[in-house]
Amino acid sequence: QLQLQESGPGLVKPSETLSLTCTVSGGSISSSIYYWGWIRQPPGEGLEYIGNIYYNGGTYYNPSLKSRVTIFVDTSKNQFSVKLGSVTAADTAVYYCARIYYYGSGSYLWYFDLWGRGTLVTVSS
Amino acid sequence: QTVVTQEPSFSVSPGGTVTLTCGLSSGSVSSSYYPSWYQQAPGQPPRTLIYSTNARSSGVPDRFSGSILGNKAALTITGAQADDESNYYCVLYMGSGTWVFGGGTRLTVL
Numbered sequence: 001q002l003q004l005q006e007s008g009p010g011l012v013k014p015s016e017t018l019s020l021t022c023t024v025s026g027g028s029i030s031s032s033i034y035y036w037g038w039i040r041q042p043p044g045e046g047l048e049y050i051g052n053i054y055y056n057g058g059t060y061y062n063p064s065l066k067s068r069v070t071i072f073v074d075t076s077k078n079q080f081s082v083k084l085g086s087v088t089a090a091d092t093a094v095y096y097c098a099r100i101y102y103y104g105s106g107s108y109l110w111y112f113d114l115w116g117r118g119t120l121v122t123v124s125s
Numbered sequence: 126q127t128v129v130t131q132e133p134s135f136s137v138s139p140g141g142t143v144t145l146t147c148g149l150s151s152g153s154v155s156s157s158y159y160p161s162w163y164q165q166a167p168g169q170p171p172r173t174l175i176y177s178t179n180a181r182s183s184g185v186p187d188r189f190s191g192s193i194l195g196n197k198a199a200l201t202i203t204g205a206q207a208d209d210e211s212n213y214y215c216v217l218y219m220g221s222g223t224w225v226f227g228g229g230t231r232l233t234v235l
């Protein structure tokens with residue numbers, strides 16, 4: 001059973017860079033039918049898509065965050081990571097990593113089929 | 126900026142049927158947006174319910190169903206149970222590897 005686990009600092013200072021890693025266990029990140037994504041959720045609010053990456057390194061980002069976000073993959077460690085620069089209190093959120101099932105049974109699917117448990121990152125001095 | 130719209134809240138009686146909808150601030154939702162639905166209980170990660178408009182994720186009971194109703198995607202819960210009380214999010218695929226989440230619907234079962 002494939003599982004996703006987020007890890008990284010729970011507290012980041014304003015103007016610094018938030019860095020999180022998602023470790024994929026029980027399966028390979030190098031599958032051709034999945035992308036790997038990041039989603040966040042501020043306390044008491046809804047979900048926001050951050051971006052995603054393919055195992056070959058191709059990335060897509062939410063236009064509203066694109067100037068501050070970088071997602072990269074390390075297939076040797078079966079991990080993918082996100083960096084968000086110049087953070088403010090508005091970036092305080094639970095950050096989820098997720099697997100995106102984009103193609104199966106001869107059809108495009110484009111949905112988040114597996115989620116990590118999430119990790120809370122607080123931006124505060 | 127594309128906005129995906131959902132009812133902020135809804136209530137249903139135990140055993141009743143409720144339909145939550147997912148629309149676009151401009152335009153109609155169709156299957157080409159690959160609408161998907163997620164259930165999220167407090168303090169928990171989202172759980173995938175429906176993908177590609179009407180396909181149920183593994184293990185999801187058949188009282189959850191998805192469809193296109195008019196110009197919106199819809200999630201119908203038939204025979205609502207107490208543990209269906211959660212937040213429900215729809216997500217639309219916008220192409221070019223990007224998605225937009227709706228603001229979520231808080232469903233109360235009472």
